[in-house]
Amino acid sequence: MVNYKDLGLVNTRDMFARAIKGGYAIPAFNFNNMEQLQAIIKAAVETKSPVILQVSKGARNYANQTLLRYMAEGAVAYAKELGCEHPEIVLHLDHGDSFELCKSCVDLGFSSVMIDGSHLPYEENVALTKKVVEYAHQYDVTVEGELGVLAGVEDEVSAEHHTYTNPEEVIDFSTRTGCDSLAISIGTSHGAYKFKPEQCHVDPQTGRLVPPPLAFDVLDAVMEKLPGFPIVLHGSSSVPQEYVDMINQYGGKLEAAIGIPEEELRKAAKSAVCKINIDSDSRLAMTAAVRKVFVEKPAEFDPRKYLGPARDEMEKMYKHKILNVLGSDGKLAH
Ligand SMILES: [Zn+2]
Numbered sequence: 001m002v003n004y005k006d007l008g009l010v011n012t013r014d015m016f017a018r019a020i021k022g023g024y025a026i027p028a029f030n031f032n033n034m035e036q037l038q039a040i041i042k043a044a045v046e047t048k049s050p051v052i053l054q055v056s057k058g059a060r061n062y063a064n065q066t067l068l069r070y071m072a073e074g075a076v077a078y079a080k081e082l083g084c085e086h087p088e089i090v091l092h093l094d095h096g097d098s099f100e101l102c103k104s105c106v107d108l109g110f111s112s113v114m115i116d117g118s119h120l121p122y123e124e125n126v127a128l129t130k131k132v133v134e135y136a137h138q139y140d141v142t143v144e145g146e147l148g149v150l151a152g153v154e155d156e157v158s159a160e161h162h163t164y165t166n167p168e169e170v171i172d173f174s175t176r177t178g179c180d181s182l183a184i185s186i187g188t189s190h191g192a193y194k195f196k197p198e199q200c201h202v203d204p205q206t207g208r209l210v211p212p213p214l215a216f217d218v219l220d221a222v223m224e225k226l227p228g229f230p231i232v233l234h235g236s237s238s239v240p241q242e243y244v245d246m247i248n249q250y251g252g253k254l255e256a257a258i259g260i261p262e263e264e265l266r267k268a269a270k271s272a273v274c275k276i277n278i279d280s281d282s283r284l285a286m287t288a289a290v291r292k293v294f295v296e297k298p299a300e301f302d303p304r305k306y307l308g309p310a311r312d313e314m315e316k317m318y319k320h321k322i323l324n325v326l327g328s329d330g331k332l333a334h
Pocket of ligand 1: 095190235277
């Protein structure tokens with residue numbers, strides 16, 4: 001049994017309370033390799049932002065959960081080495097799908113876990129989430145629950161259609177489970193193909209596809225029921241067109257990849273939404289940069305020569321999110 005506090009990590013409780021009061025959101029960036037982690041930590045340190053490192057089930061399978069935990073512990077030391085005296089870094093399990101998985105992460109040093117029972121019948125979701133909360137809270141590990149179903153594909157999580165969160169359920173769910181934050185469904189979606197072209201309209205200025213707006217009425221209704229309660233948005237990559245174009249320019253084939261416009265995320269960040277999950281944008285930045293090197297320097301075979309530029313591109317993207325979308329820069333407690 002390892003407690004996250006001994007690793008220098010923090011849970012989400014205090015940072016979420018400050019984010020709601022301050023009208024900004026904490027970035028939750030997924031990671032499964034060293035370059036991503038370095039880019040996330042450098043971006044967070046340089047902007048003085050708290051940050052959530054997310055590990056999905058797919059990332060656990062890819063990189064090994066023990067190794068990822070040591071990487072997160074290393075990230076705290078790295079942030080200090082970069083000059084951040086009191087980094088606020090959360091190690092969070094993204095989309096935990098069983099009590100056993102959540103327990104194993106708590107026991108290994110994670111400071112926060114998500115139990116995603118959103119696909120289960122309501123009463124089963126309540127029972128499972130409550131069980132995880134009761135275990136995790138013994139160690140002061142915070143728990144994110146989910147109500148409503150997001151469309152899209154993310155590692156093992158996939159659904160054809162979304163079901164908006166029912167605001168009538170949120171009081172009962174949060175009270176009975178004791179969860180610390182709640183992921184809701186208001187039209188965000190997993191992956192780089194969040195919308196079908198026929199769901200979108202064409203912007204006459206740019207010729208780009210514009211997706212349907214998020215259901216802010218559902219968010220407002222949830223906030224009315226649970227004033228001051230931390231809300232989480234999954235599937236909130238904006239799928240920057242410059243990366244999609246770059247990938248296609250250098251031999252890739254992404255057709256009609258569409259994300260959530262940053263104006264909508266900016267608006268959400270000012271509300272009770274205090275955690276915004278971004279994964280696909282990092283994948284796109286990395287792929288675009290690697291493809292560029294491969295096309296421009298076909299003789300290159302030193303991985304540092306293509307993973308290095310990929311790392312720089314991700315860092316730039318993470319900083320942009322912190323500074324221009326989420327507003328979490330300069331928000332460290334100390
Ligand atoms: Zn998700």
